[in-house]
Amino acid sequence: MKSLKPKILRFESLPSTNTELARQASEGAGEGLSIVADEQTAGRGRLQRAWSSPRGAGLYFSILLQPTIPPNQWPLVTFMGALAVADALREACAVETDIKWPNDLLSGERKICGILAEAVETPTGRAVVVGIGINLTAEAYPADIAGLATSVAEASGRAPERETLLAALVRALSRWYSLLHEADGAERIVAAWTSRSSYASGKPVQVANGDEVWQGITRGVESDGALRLETATEGIKLVRAGDVSIRATQ
Numbered sequence: 001m002k003s004l005k006p007k008i009l010r011f012e013s014l015p016s017t018n019t020e021l022a023r024q025a026s027e028g029a030g031e032g033l034s035i036v037a038d039e040q041t042a043g044r045g046r047l048q049r050a051w052s053s054p055r056g057a058g059l060y061f062s063i064l065l066q067p068t069i070p071p072n073q074w075p076l077v078t079f080m081g082a083l084a085v086a087d088a089l090r091e092a093c094a095v096e097t098d099i100k101w102p103n104d105l106l107s108g109e110r111k112i113c114g115i116l117a118e119a120v121e122t123p124t125g126r127a128v129v130v131g132i133g134i135n136l137t138a139e140a141y142p143a144d145i146a147g148l149a150t151s152v153a154e155a156s157g158r159a160p161e162r163e164t165l166l167a168a169l170v171r172a173l174s175r176w177y178s179l180l181h182e183a184d185g186a187e188r189i190v191a192a193w194t195s196r197s198s199y200a201s202g203k204p205v206q207v208a209n210g211d212e213v214w215q216g217i218t219r220g221v222e223s224d225g226a227l228r229l230e231t232a233t234e235g236i237k238l239v240r241a242g243d244v245s246i247r248a249t250q
């Protein structure tokens with residue numbers, strides 16, 4: 001059984017916890033090293049976007065993982081991250097979430113957490129930095145995306161306790177990471193992800209990836225985490241990157 005021994009480094013301010021952890025990983029930091037910052041001055045999101053990270057308004061966290069699973073299953077590390085955040089929000093804040101492919105956490109259809117996984121070369125081989133940004137209060141995100149974003153404070157009606165949430169997150173990551181390394185771990189992660197995501201199957205969505213936009217109905221995920229999208233013109237397409245949004249009309 002693979003067990004994770006997280007060790008947390010805390011910073012008042014960093015450009016990005018992912019960037020700092022990737023730097024330390026390239027210099028030989030070990031699996032489980034985690035970084036938390038009170039604020040990020042250059043927080044990064046998926047698809048080259050910025051991640052707004054004002055002081056004290058969010059949980060800005062990154063952890064270094066070196067999975068010993070087949071390379072084609074590495075995308076499941078982000079599924080595992082989403083499941084861990086969902087567990088932690090439930091356990092520490094009584095907030096229930098939905099997962100939007102691949103790993104956005106939603107509360108009431110608004111985004112409460114984003115995950116950015118980045119591969120990094122280390123002296124002991126390839127590893128992955130999993131960066132997690134959880135909106136604790138509405139100050140975490142710009143007012144002009146208030147219709148699309150939410151926070152733990154709004155979803156729970158209580159002031160969030162960052163340390164309690166962080167401790168629950170680290171425990172949940174350790175649990176799901178061990179499961180990922182079990183013989184049937186990949187299937188169980190995909191099954192758990194599917195059961196927690198209203199986007200997994202039967203959802204009319206639009207997927208944007210650069211200049212390409214596809215429309216279709218979701219039809220589950222492959223064993224490597226690719227989203228199966230049934231389109232009217234091309235049948236089932238496998239989506240491995242892109243931004244999923246609900247399609248207003250069928």
Ligand code: BTN
Pocket residue numbers: 015016017018019040042043044045046047049051059060061062104113114115116131132133134
């Ligand atoms: C997304 O676009 O949804 C992913 C957002 C990921 C943000 C987190 S905050 C901690 C870590 N450091 C970063 O610079 N990004 C991630």
